[in-house]
Amino acid sequence: MTIETTDAAPRAPRAERPARDIRTPRPSAKPNGQWKVDGTAPLNANEEWKQADGGLSVRERIETIYADGGFASIDPTDLHGRFRWWGLYTQRKPGIDGGRTATLEPHELEDEYFMLRVRIDGGQLTTEQLRVIGGISTEFGRDTADLTDRQNVQLHWIRVEDVPEIWRRLEAVGLGTTEACGDVPRVILGSPVAGIAADELIDPTPQIDEITSRFIGDESLANLPRKFKSAITGHPSQDVVHEINDVAFVAVEHPTLGVGYDLWVGGGLSTAPRLAERLGVFVAPALVADVWHGVAQIFRDYGYRRLRNKARLKFLLADWGVERFRSVLETEYLGAALPDGPAAPTPTTPGDHVGVHRQKDGRYYVGATPIVGRVSGPTLTKLADLVEAHGSTRLRTTPHQKVVILDIPETQVESLIAGLDELGLQARPSLIRRGTIACTGIEFCKLAIVETKAYATAAVLELEERLDAFDLPHPIALHVNGCPNSCARIQTADIGLKGQLVTIDGEQVPGYQVHLGGGLASQDRDEAGLGRTVRGLKVTADGIADYVERVVTRFLDERDADAGETFTQWAHRADEEALR
Structure with a gap:
């Protein structure tokens, strides 16, 4: 591969760039399982089965053996490992309380049904595709459907006997579940308004398409140390939560x-949150796929494999530093230097795209929100019908559990909004509904300790009544998570709730630890940052609305309105008493 640089923008001499020492990795008494350092001999059971038979291979067994033999016929290693490569996880058996999550073995926690994740790169859907997903949910998934904060749709109650037929229907309309989960390149987040926004800098769709066509399902990238998350946006709102992805490309004008x-x-959150860092390079559109591939290969070859809790790219970057990472990328994987590049300007608008917006072709796109991403098969089918009745066949999912309908004529906008309201999808939601997201929770997830969707929904409905008269300056990002793994991005919310059992009057009840004052660029924040925790600050699961009302009221009383102080800014300067 050859990368051309120009005299107009040479890479700055090393002395002129910000001083960053090339760090030496921390010494370890044991090998870290880095293939290019320690060799490829597997150092744990997970790495053993991945090398013995890769995750992509299990599809044939699902279609020819397990679909006929049923759940009892599934090999345990396939069930708890390789199935993920095809978007399948066993779901939680009903009736097991959160206190037993960490004490039971996987086979004791799991039901004989699956969560199925439909992969939707860039969030781009047609009404035909949406109707197929809705039909699958209705026929095979007991009507379940959730819009995720990774632009996917998740279904539940799926039987292994039905998976081949589900794949047939999805693939007939250009969808699939390949590498929707597992130690692989997961779905690529893309701007929900790619190609249509009037203020877009560049349409990233060609770059997303090139990456997915070249590398998704590629055996050479099907055994990474752990999951690999990507994001690409060409919109100035930076609407793909790029700061918490393993690799991200943010549009900028050089x-x-x-x-x-x-x-x-x-970037990455979970129990050891870390925001991504800029490498300080400019990537031309034609080079995005090759640069993405280079970063993915660095993770494959140098990522830590011995311990699963250290097997994310963020740990390697923390040890190497930006300068060394850039050097390895350029010299070992690209074969040439990338030009230095500027940082993108701070966004001035939120990136959830809720509301009515004019497209560059004169038509409109309309962003709408369900409550915490929860929809259903019938809702998705009716949404497809509604969109077509208003002259469009295109829509997008978002990284904020929202949906955006494209290409609506101006004369049809208000009629569409009324129809969306009837489906529980509000284009003019309250600021608390707009800002609230929740993970799957204990209803289906084997890792969860606390329920999320139901408690968050109840809180939103209650807060809409309590806060109706309040003049909120911006949406309040309330993120509710059922365990410490932060699928709902609790550390980057105004108010993040981490599920755990809390003790009230000597009795353990479902509740949450509170994180305050986090935020990302796409939430219209001056600077991305992680939230703070207050020692001992916890709320019960049924006390979310009381706490949010209390802390938001305090914020409105104390904020510097003249300076436009946000909740994030206030939460980081407020004393602990004000946050309780």
């Missing part, structure tokens, strides 16, 4: 090279 992308690497 003073001499034109519009391209700013490269970020090493």
Whole structure:
């Protein structure tokens, strides 16, 4: 591969770039399982089965053996490992309380049904595809459907006997579940308004399409240390939560090279949150797929494999530092230097795209929100019908559990909004409904300790009544998670709730630890950052509305309105008493 640089924008001499020492990895008494350092001999059981028979191979067994033999016929290693490569996880058996999550074995927690994740790169859907997903949910998934904060749709109650037929229907309309889960490149987040927004810098769709066509399902990337999350946006709102992805490309205009992308690497949350860092390079659109591939290969070859809790790219970046990571990318994987590039400007608008917005072709797109991403098969089918009745066949899912309908004529906008309201999808939601997301929770997830969707929904409905008269300056990002793993991004919310059991009057009840004052660029924050915790600050699961009302009221009383102080800014300067 050859990367061309120009005299107009040479890479700055090393002395002129910000001083960053190339760090030496921390010494370890044991090998970390880095293939290019320690060799490829597997150091744990998970790495053993991945090398013995890769995750992609299980599809044939699902279609020819397990679909006929049923759940009891599934090999345990396939069930708890390789099935994930095809978007399948066993769901939680009903009736097991959160206190037993960490004490039971997987086979004791799991039901004989699956969560199925439909992969939707860039969130791009047609009404035909949406209708197929809705039909699958209705026929095979007991009407379940959730819009996720990774732009996917998740279904539940799926039987292994039905999976081949589900694949047939999805693939007939250009969808699938390949590498929707597992130690692989997961779905690529893309701007929900790609190609249609009037203020877009560049349409990232060609870059997303090139990456997915070249590398998704590629055996050479099907055994990574752990999951690998990607994001690409060409919109100035930076609407793909790029700071918490392993690799992300954010549109930027270079003073001499034109519009391209700013490269970020090493983000991720869970129990050891870390925001991604800029490598300081400019990536031309034609090079995005190759640069993405280079970063993915660094993770494959140098990522830590011995311990699963250290097997994310963020840990490698923390040890190496930006300068060394850039050097390895350029010298070992690209074969040439990338030009230095500027940072993208701070967004001035939120990136959830809720509401009515004019497209560059004069038509409109309409962003609508369900409550905490929960929809249903019949709702999705009716939504497809509604969109077509208003002259469109295109819509998008978002990284904020929302849906965006494209290409609506101006004369049809209000009629569409009325129809969306009837489906529980509000284009003019309250600021608390707009800002609230929740993970799957204990209803289906084997890792969860606390329920999320139901408690968050009840809180939203209650807060809409309590806060109706309040003049909120912006949506309040309330993120509710059922365990410490942060699928709902609790550390980057105004108010993040981490599920755990809390003790009230000597009795353990479902509740949450509170994180306050986090935020990302796509939430219209001045600077991305992680929230703070207050020692001992916890709320019960049925006390969410009381706590949110209390802390938001305090914020409104104390904020510097003249300076436009946000909840994030206030939460980081407020004393602990004000946050309780």
